[in-house]
Amino acid sequence: MMTTDISLSACHVRWSAAEAAFIARSDQHPGLVCRNEWSSLAAIEGLLVLIERHRPAPEQSHRPAA
Template sequence: MDDFEREVRLSAVHVHWSETDAAFVARSDQYPGLVHRDEYSSLAAVDGLIDLVRDSFAPHRLVA
């Protein structure tokens, strides 16, 4: 288990089908600014949201 999985827990993830976006939309009340959409899979939308949360904690590095 890496540091992310030990320190960050999502208490709830909400997924719904959006007719407007023609995609499943995943969001969490803990991170209201982060949303992920996937047009094929609700699970992929959740996985994408988790990746966004993980990336928000990753230090930004400049690549030379």
């Protein structure tokens, strides 16, 4: 489950006969690619999960707890 919003300007999905799978990628995250042999939508969802996992963790507040 994703906990933050992801905003992409574009997401590209294509069928790869060589890999027998849908391939999803984004220009904003060129190193991340998701493959799914059954569904283009599942490939996009998998890409979003990968992007979420590779985002830097939010900075922790250095304020002491009340």
